[in-house]
Amino acid sequence: MRNLVIEPTSKTPKVILNADLGVFEITGRSIPEDAIGFYRRVLDWIEEYSKSPLTETVFKFQLEYFNTSSSKCLLDIFRKLERMHKNGHKVVIRWHYDADDEDMAETGQDYQALLDVPFELVPV
Amino acid sequence: MSTKESYFAEETTFLLEARQRAEKGQSTTEEWRQAYGLLIEKYEELLKVVQVLTHQATQLEAKLEKARTQLEIQKKALSSEVEGLERQLQVQQKEITKKAQERDILYDRMSQTRMMLLVILAVLLLVVGFTLYYLFWDTDRMIQFVKKVRGLE
Numbered sequence: 002m003r004n005l006v007i008e009p010t011s012k013t014p015k016v017i018l019n020a021d022l023g024v025f026e027i028t029g030r031s032i033p034e035d036a037i038g039f040y041r042r043v044l045d046w047i048e049e050y051s052k053s054p055l056t057e058t059v060f061k062f063q064l065e066y067f068n069t070s071s072s073k074c075l076l077d078i079f080r081k082l083e084r085m086h087k088n089g090h091k092v093v094i095r096w097h098y099d100a101d102d103e104d105m106a107e108t109g110q111d112y113q114a115l116l117d118v119p120f121e122l123v124p125v
Numbered sequence: 126m127s128t129k130e131s132y133f134a135e136e137t138t139f140l141l142e143a144r145q146r147a148e149k150g151q152s153t154t155e156e157w158r159q160a161y162g163l164l165i166e167k168y169e170e171l172l173k174v175v176q177v178l179t180h181q182a183t184q185l186e187a188k189l190e191k192a193r194t195q196l197e198i199q200k201k202a203l204s205s206e207v208e209g210l211e212r213q214l215q216v217q218q219k220e221i222t223k224k225a226q227e228r229d230i231l232y233d234r235m236s237q238t239r240m241m242l243l244v245i246l247a248v249l250l251l252v253v254g255f256t257l258y259y260l261f262w263d264t265d266r267m268i269q270f271v272k273k274v275r276g277l278e
Contacts, residue, residue, distance in 0.1 A: 074132075
């Protein structure tokens, strides 16, 4: 399947979804006005990937700031990954956050509590 | 589907299906029980999502408020700095005006002094000229003049 790479802008994060290299990352800032429009491609890609995933999928999230609508889209991504996990695939979500950013740590904890998938909090 | 609804597309679709099922009303008790169980499950899930999103939105608002307060403080500090700079500028402008006036006065005095020097130089040249003339070209009259001055004649 084709890899998906979206370069970052001042309002959208960098997205690397590379099944060949096993790199799945969303990093940067996410404050687009049309979050669903931006994340549609990501969700579609994961949906396609989930049909025949790698032995292990480690998905890295390292966001410095994101708006509420992006948060809902992130939850949709997590749900897809959770579904993969429930279908017997090995999936790990790594939530990287600035060690000084308590809010981002708390957000990670919120997601962790909400999901039934290995969810690691990684302070950096 | 509006933008607001598209963020909850799955939930909206589920709700629509549940409503259609309720309107049909042809299900068995067991089917109703299952559908109701699923509805509860979805409702719980949605409630958790809403709780998370509400919490995050509150955090973001708090961050924004903090940023707004900091901006307000910086704005005040900048305003007071600008006021100080404006006062400093006014003082400097006054000083420049004063210095310009002093310079004009100095130029006037220099001009007067230059004129006086020119007059003195002209007088001196005249005296020296006359002296040299009588000394070299009209020596007799010079001797008579010196004798007259000394009272020898």
